[in-house]
Amino acid sequence: MTKNVKHKCLVKVRSFGGAKVRCMYDHSKPTLREFNPEKIIVHVGTNDLNSCNKSSKIARSIISLAKELKNEENEIIVSLIVPRNDNLNNKVNEVNDRLRHLCDKNNFRYIDHTDTIIPEEHLYGNLHLNRSGVIEIARNFTLFLNDLY
Numbered sequence: 001m002t003k004n005v006k007h008k009c010l011v012k013v014r015s016f017g018g019a020k021v022r023c024m025y026d027h028s029k030p031t032l033r034e035f036n037p038e039k040i041i042v043h044v045g046t047n048d049l050n051s052c053n054k055s056s057k058i059a060r061s062i063i064s065l066a067k068e069l070k071n072e073e074n075e076i077i078v079s080l081i082v083p084r085n086d087n088l089n090n091k092v093n094e095v096n097d098r099l100r101h102l103c104d105k106n107n108f109r110y111i112d113h114t115d116t117i118i119p120e121e122h123l124y125g126n127l128h129l130n131r132s133g134v135i136e137i138a139r140n141f142t143l144f145l146n147d148l149y
Contacts, residue, residue: 011145012037020047021061028069036073039148041111041141042066043079045095046127055094062095063102077144078103078110082137085119086126111144113137 012035016027021044031037042065048058066076080096083089096114103110117140119126122133129137 018047019044020051021045021058021065024065025068028065032069038073039075039077039145040069041077041079041144042069043137045081049081049084049088049091049095055091056098058095059098059102062099063106063108066108067106076108078108079141080110080112080114082113082117082123082127082129082133083119084127085123088127089119109144111140113140116140 012031014027014031016023019027024042024044028040042062044065045058045062048061051058053061062078066078070076078099080099081092084092096112099110100112102108116136117123117129117133122129122136124130
């Protein structure tokens with residue numbers, strides 16, 4: 001992604017497969033300390049969908065994480081949950097609707113993948129991005145970052 005961002009900023013991607021939102025508080029601290037990033041895209045929540053938690057609680061936990069990561073020197077961008085190809089897609093839509101509202105309320109920008117990630121084309125199984133899905137989501141992030149500069 002670094003080579004595709006106009007601003008020529010260094011892009012670091014940190015992936016924590018299987019992590020839930022609550023785990024990301026701890027996972028994100030070393031990256032914050034080491035790099036003190038100017039922009040942070042928070043892409044979490046998919047692994048929380050199977051829980052008994054309501055959509056509103058999942059959305060609030062993502063916003064709580066975003067607030068925790070926010071400081072005077074950075075901007076937090078929330079990546080909405082990618083559409084799925086199973087019975088949890090309705091919950092994805094509910095969480096994303098709530099996230100849009102909470103992002104607006106808390107002055108966080110967000111990246112919406114609803115129109116660009118097509119489950120039948122970009123997922124293998126019901127929820128994991130395939131190669132073309134990874135390329136598409138990286139493109140979404142790159143386009144978003146380029147629009148900021």
